[in-house]
Amino acid sequence: MNDVFQLDDRGLNVLRSVIRDLQPQIICECGSGRSTTLFAHLHRVGAIKNWISLEHLSEFVEATRNLIPATQRNHIIHAPLVPSAYGPWYETAHIPPDPIDFVFIDGPPAHSYTFARHPAIPLLTPYCADTAYYLLDDANRRGEKIGISNWLQLPGVELVQKYQSEHGMVLLKRSKPGR
Numbered sequence: 001m002n003d004v005f006q007l008d009d010r011g012l013n014v015l016r017s018v019i020r021d022l023q024p025q026i027i028c029e030c031g032s033g034r035s036t037t038l039f040a041h042l043h044r045v046g047a048i049k050n051w052i053s054l055e056h057l058s059e060f061v062e063a064t065r066n067l068i069p070a071t072q073r074n075h076i077i078h079a080p081l082v083p084s085a086y087g088p089w090y091e092t093a094h095i096p097p098d099p100i101d102f103v104f105i106d107g108p109p110a111h112s113y114t115f116a117r118h119p120a121i122p123l124l125t126p127y128c129a130d131t132a133y134y135l136l137d138d139a140n141r142r143g144e145k146i147g148i149s150n151w152l153q154l155p156g157v158e159l160v161q162k163y164q165s166e167h168g169m170v171l172l173k174r175s176k177p178g179r
Contacts, residue, residue, distance in 0.1 A: 086123060
């Protein structure tokens with residue numbers, strides 16, 4: 001896999017810390033890679049109930065599957081980018097029914113579309129628990145800053161914390177109305 005698209009060490013430490021603090025049970029990862037190995041480990045040791053990784057590039061699906069035990073390879077889902085009202089986004093047909101309480105947004109890459117991650121909250125909300133957390137990597141990029149601003153206009157979305165990493169990370173919380 002191309003190291004250019006890998007989560008940096010500080011980002012991985014932030015991700016570990018956030019998961020330790022929030023203790024989510026069902027995780028959805030947008031974009032696979034180094035973080036996928038963390039989710040596989042957490043699942044293997046019983047720290048999380050389930051996880052999936054949505055990946056649009058078949059070569060990344062295969063490369064990432066080779067990083068984790070064979071018994072967990074089905075957690076990485078080939079989800080091609082498809083048109084949506086918010087721009088191209090991962091096909092969601094194979095997302096399991098368990099309500100997701102943590103989403104790690106590290107894809108699609110910005111080179112595929114400047115606002116590639118904007119659809120995350122609007123399109124994943126139907127699959128999420130009443131309260132869900134979204135950790136966005138690369139939050140210092142122009143497109144992601146605009147996306148964060150747009151997300152904060154959505155009902156029930158609030159900024160929880162900004163983290164220092166190579167490209168910045170932001171934790172958001174979305175509570176469905178009435179929660």
